[in-house]
Amino acid sequence: MRVLVADDHDLVRDALVEYLQSSGFDDVRAAASLTDAMRVVEDSGSFDLVLLDYNMPGMDGLQGLHRMIEANEKRPVALLSGIAPRKVMNEAIEAGAAGFVPKTLSAKSLVSAARFMAEGETFIPLEYHQTENHNAPELSEREKEVLRGICNGQSNKEIARDLELQEVTVKLHVKTLSRKLNARNRTHAAMIARDRNMI
Structure with missing residues (x-):
């Protein structure tokens, strides 16, 4: 199964790629912007699933979603986000997104969601309900x-x-701030902080 992960934050992107690779996805590519992601699709053909960071450069709201759906030959394209409101999620689903994936999902849930969407289903996180x-x-x-x-x-x-x-x-501060952010680990804390524009 081929998956493309596009996110402009190195830590987040690398973690997502690692989750997917360690769970048996045989071809996981990465990109740091919508432009890079479009180029990867153009060069290597469509993917079973494309995960796009809603806030990365080039997205321009849902315009980036539309562009990638066309480039990926209408195969599943989902949005990654930390704090986008329900209204945005609803608009994305109506626009043809395969799902809306919070970066706060556990590795196991993320992998399950990816498989679910790659099979043509629509993923909406429980927290949005x-x-x-x-x-x-x-x-x-x-x-x-x-x-x-x-x-x-x-x-x-x-x-x-x-x-x-x-x-x-420092370890004590990491433990305390992780608890305040409801983060499972350092990487999770960084994802949350970045999506909430806390840093």
Whole structure:
């Protein structure tokens, strides 16, 4: 099964690609913008599923979705997002999206959703049936600095060096901010922060 993941955030994109590859998807490609994604499709043919970050460069709202559906020969194209409102999700589905995938999904759920959509089904996350409350939690200035380091792909040791802290202190901040963000791990925290424009 061939999947294309297009997201302009390296950490998010690499994590998604790794999830899919480790779950048996035999050909997973990556792109950092809509332009790059269109080029990949043009060069290598259509994919069983294309996952497009709703907020990446070149998307221009749902215009990018329309363009990719045409380029991918009307095969499944879904949107990735962290905090897009239900209205956007509904418009995307009406416009022909195969689904609307929150980046907060667990790896297992993401893989299941990808298989589901590649088979021609439409995926709508359970959370969109429940709530649209996306109030950003309050982080301390130090937590924001640590989170910025995580988003930049730095290790705890590197963050500790830059902020002149002990590594154990950074680990504590990571644990605290992850709990505030309801994040499962560092990568998840970075995904949430980026989609909520917290950094």
